[in-house]
Amino acid sequence: MHRPPAPETSDDTLAPALRDVRAVVFDTDGVITDSARVHAAAWKTAFDAHLRAHPPEDPDRRRPFDVRDDYLRHVDGKSRLDGAAAFLAARGIDASDETVRAVAAEKERLFAERLREHGVDAYPGTVRLVRALRRAGVPRAAASASRHAGELLSRAGVLDLFDVLVDGGEAARLGLAGKPEPDLFLEAVRRLGVGAGRAAVVEDALAGVEAGRRGGFALVVGVDRAAGTDTGARLLRHGADIVVRDLAELVVGGAPK
Known part of the structure; x- marks a missing residue:
């Protein structure tokens, strides 16, 4: 609250x-x-769903999004599109404009939903x-x-x-x-x-x-x-x-x- x-x-x-x-x-x-915790949670839900649907060929890159290390390394402080592109590229996943925009849009939806429910x-x-x-x-x-x-x-x-x-x-x-x-x-x-x-x-x-x-x-x-x-x-x-x-x-x- x-x-x-x-x-x-x-x-x-x-x-x-x-x-x-x-x-x-x-x-x-x-x-x-x-x-930042709300952003990180929304990114995790969006990225983990994408990883499950499009698993990288390298098994080591299939691990879930880490709300500390991955958030800090790839998305913290960046725009949604830049953050999505950076993480997807790091995991060897298709980082085309279409994919990046889809993942970023899902993160945006999740963030807005959690913001309305819980505030900051x-x-x-x-x-x-x-x-x-x-x-x-x-x-x-x-x-x-x-x-x-x-x-x-x-x-x-x-x-x-x-x-x-x-x-x-x-x-x-x-x-x-x-x-x-x-x-x-x-x-x-x-x-x-x-x-x-x-x-x-x-x-x-x-x-x-x-x-x-x-x-x-x-x-x-x-x-x-x-x-x-x-x-x-x-x-x-x-x-x-x-x-x-x-x-x-x-x-x-x-x-x-």
Whole structure:
């Protein structure tokens, strides 16, 4: 069940890592909201059904979609079409436009169904950080390859915490390249009126931190919520300057909510 964000307090301040930053761009799924788990579950259902119907010749490639490793490696942070194509190609399955679109459409249907049924929440630590940035006068943008980003943020009760939203619909309209290209993030900071060299990107996807690095952002923050894995090390290798488990680590002062 959806939980509204905690009431705001005024005793959090920014950690030293963010004190010279003049704008921050946040990825949406897995960074602002817990919707990454819903995306991963929808991908698993769609991919596993396709694997059963069209098993790869190599038995080792017939294993089910893994909601951690395969999600992070192939689809996290990417558009639906790019993610579907990447996973199918990795398993040696037909990745023609028709097949990719069919699998992506099934994933979209499943995701929308689960979103209607269960909703999503914003991570409390992220809300703390975004509110601390707002009090400090630092502009904030939300960015996502998903066309659902605005709906997700609205359902989670945090849309009004961001000055700018650049979602998958805007990316398609403007012809922005997908991650790991930095186009989405560069468009977000352009709308905030701050150069990338004075801004930060916050991401949980390998393609996302690589995009931040390619875009020349002053600080790339990786978010690793997968305890007990090597995700943090992989985020660092792909371009993160620092990795945190929760974005509350980037505020100092008040009691955690």
